[in-house]
Amino acid sequence: xxxxxVQVAFALLGATLGFYVGPMLFRFLQSSPLNFGxxxxxxxxxxVLGAALLxxxxxxxxxYVVRWIQWSEERLVKIPxxxxxxxxxxxxxxxxxxxxVEPPLSKLPIPGVAAILPIMVSALLGYLGFxxxxxxxxxxxxxxxxxxxxxxxxxxEQDALEVEHxxxxxxxxxxxxxxDICRTGFLExxxxxxxxxxxxxxxxxxxxDVLKRNRGRRGLDILNKIQKELNMRVLIYEGxxxxxxxxxxxxxxxxxxxxxxxxxxxxxxxxxxxxxGVKVLNINDLANAVKPVVLPGxxxxxxxxxxxxxxxxxxxYLDDGTMIVIEGGRDYIGGRIDVLVTSVLxxxxxxxxxxxxxxxxxxx
Numbered sequence: 001x002x003x004x005x006v007q008v009a010f011a012l013l014g015a016t017l018g019f020y021v022g023p024m025l026f027r028f029l030q031s032s033p034l035n036f037g038x039x040x041x042x043x044x045x046x047x048v049l050g051a052a053l054l055x056x057x058x059x060x061x062x063x064y065v066v067r068w069i070q071w072s073e074e075r076l077v078k079i080p081x082x083x084x085x086x087x088x089x090x091x092x093x094x095x096x097x098x099x100x101v102e103p104p105l106s107k108l109p110i111p112g113v114a115a116i117l118p119i120m121v122s123a124l125l126g127y128l129g130f131x132x133x134x135x136x137x138x139x140x141x142x143x144x145x146x147x148x149x150x151x152x153x154x155x156x157e158q159d160a161l162e163v164e165h166x167x168x169x170x171x172x173x174x175x176x177x178x179x180d181i182c183r184t185g186f187l188e189x190x191x192x193x194x195x196x197x198x199x200x201x202x203x204x205x206x207x208x209d210v211l212k213r214n215r216g217r218r219g220l221d222i223l224n225k226i227q228k229e230l231n232m233r234v235l236i237y238e239g240x241x242x243x244x245x246x247x248x249x250x251x252x253x254x255x256x257x258x259x260x261x262x263x264x265x266x267x268x269x270x271x272x273x274x275x276x277g278v279k280v281l282n283i284n285d286l287a288n289a290v291k292p293v294v295l296p297g298x299x300x301x302x303x304x305x306x307x308x309x310x311x312x313x314x315x316x317y318l319d320d321g322t323m324i325v326i327e328g329g330r331d332y333i334g335g336r337i338d339v340l341v342t343s344v345l346x347x348x349x350x351x352x353x354x355x356x357x358x359x360x361x362x363x364x
Contacts, residue, residue, distance in 0.1 A: 090133020
């Protein structure tokens with residue numbers, strides 16, 4: 001069907017060109033040495049010849065044209081509606097400005113420039129308008145939605161709280177604990193999953209490395225669980241920031257656009273967000289906050305598992321995974337002993353406890 005449409009369109013184009021070019025061609029032939037006689041209705045003969053010529057050409061060109069149209073259609077369908085809308089609005093605005101400046105440009109006292117310059121300015125302003133509208137679409141959406149206000153201030157604050165955006169990064173999705181946190185109801189608002197994060201997860205899931213492939217598939221399974229099993233509102237953000245290449249930078253930019261919070265367990269992304277003034281919810285900070293509090297001087301019974309990094313050290317673990325470094329604990333590897341906590345080191349990466357055997361304390 002599309003191929004037939006292309007052939008008919010080219011035939012009509014050939015007929016139109018032949019209708020206007022035919023008389024000029026026959027006048028040229030009449031004045032040439034061939035002494036071509038006068039032909040009645042040269043424009044109609046030109047139209048028929050032009051239609052036939054281009055129709056024959058499409059027998060060879062139609063395949064390429066159809067493939068180009070199908071490729072263009074696939075590309076246009078993939079473009080988000082918001083991008084297309086704001087790009088078109090920018091194009092219209094640019095052409096309106098070009099229309100306003102065209103009269104003075106056409107009156108310039110330079111013959112060639114006065115005819116060409118308005119066309120060039122229209123093309124330039126239309127292109128610039130489209131690019132500006134496309135690049136600034138997220139900011140324009142924010143501007144258009146800022147005017148929505150309600151008369152009841154209390155209701156407005158409640159609605160704002162309900163639509164607060166929590167933007168998930170790749171690491172926290174693969175980690176999986178976000179699903180358990182959502183299930184408990186401690187995380188409110190709307191979970192935002194950017195399309196560029198989904199693309200990164202899919203790329204990891206398609207990796208040739210087995211470990212990476214398993215991590216990517218786990219992340220996709222976690223997202224599927226959040227969408228289908230949990231009572232959480234999930235928003236797939238289709239936009240992208242083409243001028244930014246790094247996923248972490250895109251997350252920071254998106255958080256600014258949506259006035260949302262980034263949910264992560266990535267220490268470096270946590271620091272970048274803090275520098276950029278973006279609020280962060282770090283899963284590791286939450287996990288550390290709910291761990292049992294251990295104070296210096298407290299006695300704990302632990303099992304020494306392995307050697308420490310320093311000479312004579314032993315390493316044990318609490319039930320929640322917190323590592324305990326025991327000075328002089330190497331001799332007790334494989335057994336359980338009572339230790340006294342000497343200090344506690346708390347960071348975003350986790351909590352580390354330093355202790356010494358209680359037996360040594362008694363001996364001293």
